[in-house]
Amino acid sequence: xxxxxxxxxxxxxxxxxxxxxxxxxxxxxxxxxxxxxxxxxxxxxxxxxxxxxxxxxxxxxxxxxxxxxxxxxxxxxxxxxxxxxxxxxxxxxxxxxxxxxxxxxxxxxxxxxxxxxxxxxxxxxxxxxxxxxxxxxxxxxxxxxxxxxxxxxxxxxxxxxxxxxxxxxxxxxxxxxxxxxxxxxxxxxxxxxxxxxxxxxxxxxxxxxxxxxxxxxxxxxxxxxxxxxxxxxxxxxxxxxxxxxxxxxxxxxxxxxxxxxxxxxxxxxxxxxxxxxxxxxxxxxxxxxxxxxxxxxxxxxxxxxxxxxxxxxxxxxxxxxxxxxxxxxxxxxxxxxxxxxxxxxxxxxxxxxxxxxxxxxxxxxxxxxxxxxxxxxxxxxxxxxxxxxxxxxxxxxxxxxxxxxxxxxxxxxxxxxxxxx
Amino acid sequence: xxxxxxxxxxxxxxxxxxxxxxxxxxxxxxxxxxxxxxxxxxxxxxxxxxxxxxxxxxxxxxxxxxxxxxxxxxxxxxxxxxxxxxxxxxxxxxxxxxxxxxxxxxxxxxxxxxxxxxxxxxxxxxxxxxxxxxxxxxxxxxxxxxxxxxxxxxxxxxxxxxxxxxxxxxxxxxxxxxxxxxxxxxxxxxxxxxxxxxxxxxxxxxxxxxxxxxxxxxxxxxxxxxxxxxxxxxxxxxxxxxxxxxxxxxxxxxxxxxxxxxxxxxxxxxxxxxxxxxxxxxxxxxxxxxxxxxxxxx
Numbered sequence: 001x002x003x004x005x006x007x008x009x010x011x012x013x014x015x016x017x018x019x020x021x022x023x024x025x026x027x028x029x030x031x032x033x034x035x036x037x038x039x040x041x042x043x044x045x046x047x048x049x050x051x052x053x054x055x056x057x058x059x060x061x062x063x064x065x066x067x068x069x070x071x072x073x074x075x076x077x078x079x080x081x082x083x084x085x086x087x088x089x090x091x092x093x094x095x096x097x098x099x100x101x102x103x104x105x106x107x108x109x110x111x112x113x114x115x116x117x118x119x120x121x122x123x124x125x126x127x128x129x130x131x132x133x134x135x136x137x138x139x140x141x142x143x144x145x146x147x148x149x150x151x152x153x154x155x156x157x158x159x160x161x162x163x164x165x166x167x168x169x170x171x172x173x174x175x176x177x178x179x180x181x182x183x184x185x186x187x188x189x190x191x192x193x194x195x196x197x198x199x200x201x202x203x204x205x206x207x208x209x210x211x212x213x214x215x216x217x218x219x220x221x222x223x224x225x226x227x228x229x230x231x232x233x234x235x236x237x238x239x240x241x242x243x244x245x246x247x248x249x250x251x252x253x254x255x256x257x258x259x260x261x262x263x264x265x266x267x268x269x270x271x272x273x274x275x276x277x278x279x280x281x282x283x284x285x286x287x288x289x290x291x292x293x294x295x296x297x298x299x300x301x302x303x304x305x306x307x308x309x310x311x312x313x314x315x316x317x318x319x320x321x322x323x324x325x326x327x328x329x330x331x332x333x334x335x336x337x338x339x340x341x342x343x344x345x346x347x348x349x350x351x352x353x354x355x356x357x358x359x360x361x362x363x364x365x366x367x368x369x370x371x372x373x374x375x376x377x378x379x380x381x382x383x384x385x386x387x388x389x390x391x392x393x394x395x396x397x398x399x400x401x402x403x404x405x406x407x408x409x410x411x412x413x414x415x416x417x418x419x420x421x
Numbered sequence: 422x423x424x425x426x427x428x429x430x431x432x433x434x435x436x437x438x439x440x441x442x443x444x445x446x447x448x449x450x451x452x453x454x455x456x457x458x459x460x461x462x463x464x465x466x467x468x469x470x471x472x473x474x475x476x477x478x479x480x481x482x483x484x485x486x487x488x489x490x491x492x493x494x495x496x497x498x499x500x501x502x503x504x505x506x507x508x509x510x511x512x513x514x515x516x517x518x519x520x521x522x523x524x525x526x527x528x529x530x531x532x533x534x535x536x537x538x539x540x541x542x543x544x545x546x547x548x549x550x551x552x553x554x555x556x557x558x559x560x561x562x563x564x565x566x567x568x569x570x571x572x573x574x575x576x577x578x579x580x581x582x583x584x585x586x587x588x589x590x591x592x593x594x595x596x597x598x599x600x601x602x603x604x605x606x607x608x609x610x611x612x613x614x615x616x617x618x619x620x621x622x623x624x625x626x627x628x629x630x631x632x633x634x635x636x637x638x639x640x641x642x643x644x645x646x647x648x649x650x651x652x653x654x655x656x657x658x659x660x661x662x663x664x665x666x667x668x669x670x671x672x673x674x675x676x677x678x679x680x681x682x683x684x685x686x687x688x689x690x691x692x693x694x695x696x697x698x699x700x701x702x703x704x705x706x707x708x709x710x711x712x713x714x715x716x717x718x719x
Contacts, residue, residue, distance in 0.1 A: 003523055003525075006519065006522050006523055007523075010519055014508075014510070014511065199508075199509075200508075203506040203507065203508060203509055204502075204504045204505055204506030205505075205506045205507055205508055207475070207500075207502040207504055207505065208500070208501075208502060208505055208506070208507075208520065208564070208567070208568075209520070209523065210475050211473040211474075211475055211495070211498070211500040211502070212495060212520070212523040212524050212525075213523055215475075402470070402475070402476075404504060415437050419436065419437075
């Protein structure tokens, strides 16, 4: 036991001290924080009033176009319009709207933003629609009264009679993020284990070490050490993301205090909306399940990756063995979308029980609510599978690491499984 | 002969259909320097891996220091494999400490012993260097240190001098001999017969998965000595007689072979009657000759 701790410690420290780990740990949250902050920032950035000139014979449209928060319309005479077309930059107009009967053209000296042209288009459409309705003799007042909006609240009744809000959007969001994270983590740290095994084999240190410890101990020590690296990175990402996001938010609020006044109410509405949305989802269960599926799924896959690493002499040769391992994982990744659309279907059920796909798929399904027995079955199957795969991988591993300069075939791997220790 | 530190009896190891060891027997006397010889693929590495418990035999008996070989003996054995390396990105000192602790040494003791050995071999200045900054010979020195650091009763060296320049090879040879003098038993596997003759007192020759020769070096040499002699005369020619035949001669150097049933004394007397002798010497076969001969006969 002391020896396996030594191995875990070395595997952990070597990786945590690496520059790439430190860079990834810092860059990851920065990217995530950027994803959260930049869109809000950009949205606020464009909030300046734009002047739009209108050129029209008569006032048919001009009188009906209304100013919006961001657009101010004003009619100008034709002569001025010609002048403006030649000299946009010195005027304070953003664009010129030319109206000739049913032809509408926007002129500007720069690329007209989509939101501006959309907003104008929408107003013009409405004006024309109203004209047509009027011509058909339909009263607009009646029409506006007839307009109605319906919102369906969906609720889930559990067996004990409690009702919870069902929120498909939030479930989808959480399920998607969890599924993707599990997929990325298993892939990233699984291949990290494989690379570690190959490094030990090619540097020929492995024979020195296994004269002191059992090959299985060396393999498990590496797998567990890397698992701790993964958990450390995950924890640091969460902490740093929260820290960076909140700092950035604070700074951003300070610099644009006027805009934020309107915004903050928007935001508080948004936040209450989100927490409302998530209220039907058992976040504690999701958190612990995430940790479980990450660890168990990783343990299963990384032992297979370790076996592959032991069987090859260089990473370049590993492809033929890595492919069959990664196919179920990639399949699970591809199926995230369809499973989200039908989280209780037969496909979803089996994919969340089969251990090769269950870590990803079960995390996608969980926010939608999964029966306890299904969750338990999936977990038990996964645990049994990783015990089995680590045993099998251990057998391949202990033979593979001592085979140098030989191209390994599947037939050979099969034979290794039956060698006596 | 000293009591044995290690005995292997009828050891068999198969990999699928390939037989790596077929009823191999060796007995390593305590305190000896035991040469494990044999052509490539004979099964030496498999045998060494079995002694180190890296692999287990399919059948056979293994006795270490009077008790059946078990995991408790791991710290009593030190192994320098032929295929050896270190973590390239790790610092020398840190790595040596790690490997010493894996052999079961407590941290403080490992640190103390390592400092001692690093100083002895004049490599203390490498302590904080990364292994990738070292030359191959330098890395070999570190591997030697971590092999012997836990002061095992039995040391197994597989081609210990490969990769060393002559000066460093001499240093390592001196250290091995010193370890032997202090009572450590050494199993020594090599292709270089001249180093076998210099260092070993016992040998085992393994060929095609079997032990074909084993014992103290002098006995084996006696066994392989055929009754041939080397005679140098003062000049007069030497003729064959009833006691010996001449295999070949080169001026005054003669190679003689004793005839059946004749003694060395009779032959010598008959030579003295013919001519004056500068030297008369029984030919002792070199290990290389024995090696080649034994394998051909097997």
